Amino acid sequence: MTTKPVVVYGASGYTGRLVCEYLRQYHVPFVAAGRDEAKLKASMDAHVPGIETADYEVATVDHDVAALTDLFKGASVVLNTVGPFSELGPAAVEAALAAGAHYTDTTGEQDWLMTCDEKYGPQFAEAGLVLAPGIAQMYTTSEIAAQLCLEQPGLDTLDIAVFWGGSPTIASTRTILVNAATSKAHYLENNQYAEFPTQGLVQLVVPGQHELALSLPWGGMSHPVWFKRDPRVANCKAQGGVFNAALMNGVPQIVAAALEATKDMAPDERNEALTATARQVMNEMPPRENPRVNKTLDSVHASGPLGRAHCVIHGNSNYQQTGLLQAYAAYSLLQTPPKRVGFASGCQAFGHRELLGVLRSFGLVSEPQLTVQH
Numbered sequence: 330m331t332t333k334p335v336v337v338y339g340a341s342g343y344t345g346r347l348v349c350e351y352l353r354q355y356h357v358p359f360v361a362a363g364r365d366e367a368k369l370k371a372s373m374d375a376h377v378p379g380i381e382t383a384d385y386e387v388a389t390v391d392h393d394v395a396a397l398t399d400l401f402k403g404a405s406v407v408l409n410t411v412g413p414f415s416e417l418g419p420a421a422v423e424a425a426l427a428a429g430a431h432y433t434d435t436t437g438e439q440d441w442l443m444t445c446d447e448k449y450g451p452q453f454a455e456a457g458l459v460l461a462p463g464i465a466q467m468y469t470t471s472e473i474a475a476q477l478c479l480e481q482p483g484l485d486t487l488d489i490a491v492f493w494g495g496s497p498t499i500a501s502t503r504t505i506l507v508n509a510a511t512s513k514a515h516y517l518e519n520n521q522y523a524e525f526p527t528q529g530l531v532q533l534v535v536p537g538q539h540e541l542a543l544s545l546p547w548g549g550m551s552h553p554v555w556f557k558r559d560p561r562v563a564n565c566k567a568q569g570g571v572f573n574a575a576l577m578n579g580v581p582q583i584v585a586a587a588l589e590a591t592k593d594m595a596p597d598e599r600n601e602a603l604t605a606t607a608r609q610v611m612n613e614m615p616p617r618e619n620p621r622v623n624k625t626l627d628s629v630h631a632s633g634p635l636g637r638a639h640c641v642i643h644g645n646s647n648y649q650q651t652g653l654l655q656a657y658a659a660y661s662l663l664q665t666p667p668k669r670v671g672f673a674s675g676c677q678a679f680g681h682r683e684l685l686g687v688l689r690s691f692g693l694v695s696e697p698q699l700t701v702q703h
């Protein structure tokens with residue numbers, strides 16, 4: 330049991346320590362939790378600027394429902410960065426529910442979003458708690474753009490593109506491989522999930538540059554799940570990628586080779602092999618983001634029978650955006666009820682203009698460029 334109001338589970342990871350950094354800036358006391366005490370302490374001391382001024386403690390915990398429940402008791406909010414979430418998320422969600430805590434995570438795994446929506450969402454709603462998986466730059470910043478477009482009535486179709494500069498972390502690389510091996514990618518068509526016919530590379534027009542960019546369905550992304558229950562939206566398709574074309578060209582080849590090599594393995598053996606493959610791709614923490622290098626771009630075309638809107642949000646430091654959004658979610662929940670309980674996106678739980686204001690106030694995104702055609 331903890332006396333701190335927030336638990337950051339997976340605090341020693343790249344994203345987890347950024348969450349801790351922004352919790353410190355919001356003056357929110359927290360527990361930095363994970364399996365390895367030495368790694369947790371080293372991460373806090375070496376990678377969280379100003380940690381000496383934070384009100385925090387370090388806690389080690391086994392990854393099972395009973396141990397996590399014991400840790401989460403007394404906390405109001407659990408911020409989870411431990412993935413792959415389809416594999417490791419259920420224990421954390423069930424523990425948060427048992428402890429009576431709100432839950433957020435940084436997932437982009439579409440199958441995990443669906444599980445949260447269908448299996449755990451009603452239980453959290455009944456308990457008056459928010460269940461908000463997928464609060465992260467790769468999903469929430471573009472959701473803000475989509476929500477800005479949807480302020481115009483009569484638009485029912487969302488075409489979403491997300492691009493960022495930099496390298497994936499070890500954890501996100503492993504998640505990409507595990508997700509590709511175990512689940513399908515879906516988009517939303519006439520309020521029903523439809524499977525992407527291929528998860529190969531697709532060229533997309535990127536606002537602000539002449540060169541076409543390469544994108545992938547990236548597991549289908551979070552947006553089709555979030556908008557499935559939005560009466561304004563009937564169709565939603567999302568694609569994403571990094572600006573580095575060479576890296577993008579290599580991703581499908583790496584995934585295809587990993588899937589072929591592990592297709593006949595038992596689940597545990599396959600996960601070990603995919604983890605080993607991920608470490609061959611990325612086996613060290615990326616450097617702290619440089620806003621001149623780690624740029625982000627979120628573009629949403631919204632359309633309807635008689636209208637169109639286009640919103641573009643330029644930004645930087647996608648992992649810092651994620652850390653900030655997670656920290657703000659906790660900061661907000663400690664002071665006021667969410668706008669929605671049960672399964673919810675970041676914008677549905679906290680408001681898209683509120684989240685935009687947070688990102689703007691920390692200098693991580695520019696003013697959105699919104700064009701509306703009537």
